[in-house]
Amino acid sequence: MENILDRLIVGKKNKAKIVLLPYTLLFPAVAVFLIFMFYPLFYTIYLSFLDWNMISPLKQFVGWKNYITLLYDPLMPVIIKNTLAYIVILLVLNCIAPYILAFILSFVIQRGRNFYKGAFFLPSVISLVVGSILYLWILNPVGGPIAIIADFVGITIPIWTKTQGMVIVVLSIITTWKIFGYNFIVVFGGVTGVPQEIIEAARMDNVPLHRIFWDIVLPLSSATGVYIFIMTIVQGLQYVFTPIKVVTQGGPDNASSNVIYNVYQEGFLLYHTGYASAFSLAAMLIFIGLLVIEFKYVEKGIYYEN
């Protein structure tokens, strides 16, 4: 009798423990997220309704004023134009280019696969500050190696840090140096998931390579494709902050600023805390849009992939 009672109690205890256990396991992770991610997120929403300079004890509630200012900010069109330029260049270099290289490496030539994968990934582990300083020197218009080589053929390198348009291209290239390898590895994983037999059958029938790429490989690896498309934008726009900050500080005349850098400039250089918060929330709309796409398509698995 006592024994059975004992067991019953133990059983009850165990049950309660089992229900609590997953929450206990999650607690440390969730705690840091609450403090350093979710609380700040809501605090930014609160700040976006204030007129404040981060230091003054005086915080003035101004309602939607910061959001209205956003609409009439003369910088806004410039920032949006620059951000779109960054997105387009980053997508070409880090989404389209890795796709083509991964296709070549998995179906056209197979020798040296591991070597190429390993070598392409290598710059991904290096700090973007290192990347920035390296490219500053390599592309230095006066006396840098590219300038010297270009000089032989009679080309002069423009002072790109001070040239509108050009500056975005070069900063995107620096960022590409960092993110290309990771994207390449992920795309390669998706592309090699396409069954080899289908490709071989198509090649037997002399289907041209670009058709194989468009009609077979691209649709069959579309989940990876969408994922890398989104990550290029999400990560790329944030990564490009580092070269902007260390090389141009958004200049010349905001020509290299983007939605991420502008928040930093408003918040930490101009101390428009409320406005910077409103701006960052508006910019997050882009990212939320991408998140919706991600969960709709990628997480559910697109088309045929697996």
Next chain:
Amino acid sequence: MKISGNIKYHIVLIAALFISLMPIIFAISTSFKELSEAYSNVLGIIPIKPTLDNYLRAFNGLPLGRIIYNTFIVAAVVTIFKIGTSLLAAYAFVYFKFPGKNILYFLLISTIFIPFTITMIPNYLLVAQMGLRNNIIGVILPQLSDATGIFLIRQAMRLIPTSLIEAAQLEQASHLQILSGIVLPLIRPAVISTSIMFFINAWNEYVWPVLILKDTSNYTLPLALQLFISSEGGTDFSMAMAVAVITMIIPLGLYLVFQRYIINTFTSSGIKG
């Protein structure tokens, strides 16, 4: 015909590789050149008069020992904490059914898409309030909220056959025993590569430390390197290259040792949740 076709593609790949690896070789080479040679023998890969002078000057001019120590502590603490919490969280997500599971997972993974600008100002105020501005603990704290580890380790855990876990549960093994005795050995490659990437990313972190660190002696390596940058390219270029080499040597070394694990983990990381 076929062979020449393939060579064409190898040339494309090698050219792409050349562009991405050349800067690294270039940095290493220049760090061993004398300052005058850095400007006169720009294209030479092997220094005419190799010298360690740049490294010595870097260590004399900056509290580099201290800076390397700071960088190491930040990277190590961030890595250990994130791996530990990610393992526990992933275990809960994979092996338990509990109310709120899906919504919680969704919320955590969504944070990967939140740009750092959203949390930057409140985190700055928070860290300042804690009196941790200009302190490496302040550098560490906000970096701990990162969901990529939970995602990657959950992916790996899901590949373990459930029959293994069920068998262990039949034998009354505790969850701690299952985690350490069955799960951990099977997902070792994913844990290793995730740890290495955590370490490397924290080592390279620039955005957050640059906001809160003020004194050079509290700097991490990327901040120290930034001291050498101006939009004209800087003045003491060969010394800057020495600091650049010091900054990248640890990540590069770790990558070269654990390359196989890292490539495999990330090859399969993109596909599905």
